[in-house]
Amino acid sequence: MGVAPMFTLIESGRESRVEARVEGGHVQLTAEALRDALGWELHDGTLCNDAMCVPLPAGSRLGEHGVFDLADVAAVLDRPLAIDGDEGAAFLGVSAAERAQALGSLFAPDFTLPDLTGRAHTLSSYRGKKVFLVAWASW
Amino acid sequence: MWQALYEELRDRAFVVIAVALDKSADDARPWIEKAAPTYPVLIDTQHVLADLYNVVNVPTALWIDERGRIVRPNDVVFGTDTFKHITNLESARPLAALRAWVRGETAGYAPPDARALQTLPTALDQQARAEFGLAEWLARHGRHAAAERHFVRAGELAPHDFTIRRGSMPIRGLDPMGPPFRTMLQEWVGGGRPYYRPLPDTRG
Numbered sequence: 001m002g003v004a005p006m007f008t009l010i011e012s013g014r015e016s017r018v019e020a021r022v023e024g025g026h027v028q029l030t031a032e033a034l035r036d037a038l039g040w041e042l043h044d045g046t047l048c049n050d051a052m053c054v055p056l057p058a059g060s061r062l063g064e065h066g067v068f069d070l071a072d073v074a075a076v077l078d079r080p081l082a083i084d085g086d087e088g089a090a091f092l093g094v095s096a097a098e099r100a101q102a103l104g105s106l107f108a109p110d111f112t113l114p115d116l117t118g119r120a121h122t123l124s125s126y127r128g129k130k131v132f133l134v135a136w137a138s139w
Numbered sequence: 140m141w142q143a144l145y146e147e148l149r150d151r152a153f154v155v156i157a158v159a160l161d162k163s164a165d166d167a168r169p170w171i172e173k174a175a176p177t178y179p180v181l182i183d184t185q186h187v188l189a190d191l192y193n194v195v196n197v198p199t200a201l202w203i204d205e206r207g208r209i210v211r212p213n214d215v216v217f218g219t220d221t222f223k224h225i226t227n228l229e230s231a232r233p234l235a236a237l238r239a240w241v242r243g244e245t246a247g248y249a250p251p252d253a254r255a256l257q258t259l260p261t262a263l264d265q266q267a268r269a270e271f272g273l274a275e276w277l278a279r280h281g282r283h284a285a286a287e288r289h290f291v292r293a294g295e296l297a298p299h300d301f302t303i304r305r306g307s308m309p310i311r312g313l314d315p316m317g318p319p320f321r322t323m324l325q326e327w328v329g330g331g332r333p334y335y336r337p338l339p340d341t342r343g
Contacts, residue, residue, distance in 0.1 A: 010276050013185060080262070080269035082292075087277060087285045093269035094190065100259040102191075103212075106250055108203045109191040113181035116164055116171055121156070121179045124207060129152045130241050131203040134141065134216065135183075135194045137160045138167055139305055139315035 008089040009037045009070075020070075022085045027070040034068045038092065040077075042068075047076055108133070140218035144234065145178045152205065153241045154178055158188045160197060160302050162310045185275060189302045190268050193260040196301040196335065200233075202240060202247050210240075210247020212257040215337035226335055233341045256338055267297035271307065278310050287311060299332070 007020035007027065016037035021028040035041050039049040042063040046053045054076055056062055062072045070090060074081035080093040102109050108131075112122040123131070141155045155178040159167035164182045171180050188194055192201065192213065202211035215226075216233045223229060239245045248256065260268075274289035290311055294304040304323060308315040328334055 008276075010272060013187070015276075080266040082266070082269040082273040082289060084273060084277065084285050084289065087282050089273060089276060091269050091273035091276065093265050093272060096260045096262045096265045099191070099193065099265065103193065103209075103257055103259055104254055106209045106253055108201070108207050108209050111187050111191055113158060113183050113187060114164075115179055115181055116168060121181055123156065123203075126154050126156065127207050128205050129154045130205060132141070132144075132153070132155045132200060132237060132241075133158070133192075133203055134155065134200040135158050135160055135188055135192075135197050135302075136140070137197045137302075137306060138170055139161070139309055 006088060009092065010089065011038060011092045012094075020088075022088065025083065025085050027083055027085065027090060029068045029070060029073075031063065031066055031068065034073065038073070040073065047073070140174060141178065142174055142176050144218070144237070145176070148238065148241045149178075151241050151243075156181065158183050160186055160189060160194070160306055162306075166309060186268070186271065186302060186306070189300075190265075193258060193264065194302055195264075195297070195299055197306075202237070204247060208250075209253060211338070212248075212253055213338075214341050215335045216341065228335065228337060228341070229343075232343055233337075236340070258336075263296050264300065267293040267300055267303060270296060271303050274307065275310065283311075298327070301334070 006017050009016045009018060018029060018033035018037045020033060031042065040047050046055050056076055060076065062068060062076060071081055074092060078095045078097060081090060083090040108123060110122065110124045112120050114120050141157060145155045157178065157180045159180065159182050161167040161182065162184055167182055194213065198216060199213050200216040201209055201213055204210045214233065215228060217226065217228060217230045220230050240247055270289045270293035274286045274293060277286035277289065290307045297303060305315050305320055308319060313319040324334060
């Protein structure tokens with residue numbers, strides 16, 4: 001138990017370092033840390049970021065006494081969360097529902113990745129061509 | 140691997156985009172330099188593509204049309220028959236279908252058929268990807284013992300996801316072609332589960 005001033009939150013390839021209280025596998029954030037690291041703020045029982053708002057379920061204690069349990073935040077957002085309290089790091093993923101909706105739309109999810117020289121390539125910049133997209137690996 | 144195909148079809152508004160799910164550019168580099176491709180080969184150390192497209196093994200290939208629509212979802216396509224004795228998959232059929240589509244002789248799948256052929260991620264798949272993402276970050280920061288716990292957990296959550304189970308082996312100092320992989324594969328296929336899951340018309 002204690003304050004880990006350099007707790008690392010990882011989301012969509014971004015990292016933020018925030019103050020957090022780590023206790024028994026739980027990671028507790030302040031409202032400020034939640035906003036700064038992940039962009040979410042609680043207003044009148046609704047968790048909002050720039051793009052959307054998600055109402056808290058009935059009886060939720062999220063934000064009570066200014067404490068935001070990271071696992072509860074992930075649950076409200078229906079997003080997967082992996083925590084390593086000892087190492088002071090957590091990874092917030094994307095929900096199956098969001099991924100399934102995007103794939104089911106058949107609009108190819110966009111991405112930007114580097115080639116060997118470090119030059120970035122974005123899938124959507126190849127619009128107007130037929131694309132054979134193939135995942136491979138050296139293993 | 141795809142260079143000849145790309146050269147054959149590149150004048151028909153066609154591109155190959157290959158994405159390496161490797162732990163580093165240096166892991167992929169020898170393969171890329173040997174193939175000397177003129178199409179983009181991208182490096183995806185954090186499995187961005189696997190997360191976005193629910194890729195669970197390699198090779199995995201999709202067709203995306205000129206408007207950015209998926210017209211053929213995740214399939215298993217090899218560029219050659221090098222591994223045919225292992226995979227029992229011929230490269231000729233899916234490559235002929237690809238050529239016909241690029242030449243405009245056939246269409247891809249209509250939306251309802253494409254959707255019916257998709258495998259969408261479950262909550263467990265996404266939890267596994269979060270564990271993998273944390274593990275990859277921990278390993279990159281030298282915290283190997285902690286990383287190992289989360290790699291193992293990720294593999295337990297999604298035992299069918301070989302981008303996690305095999306793809307993590309080089310990061311974990313395990314040989315992805317050696318005994319750790321062969322043991323995992325035997326246990327998997329011994330239970331009657333397929334290592335590759337091609338679309339029905341590729342399987343033939």
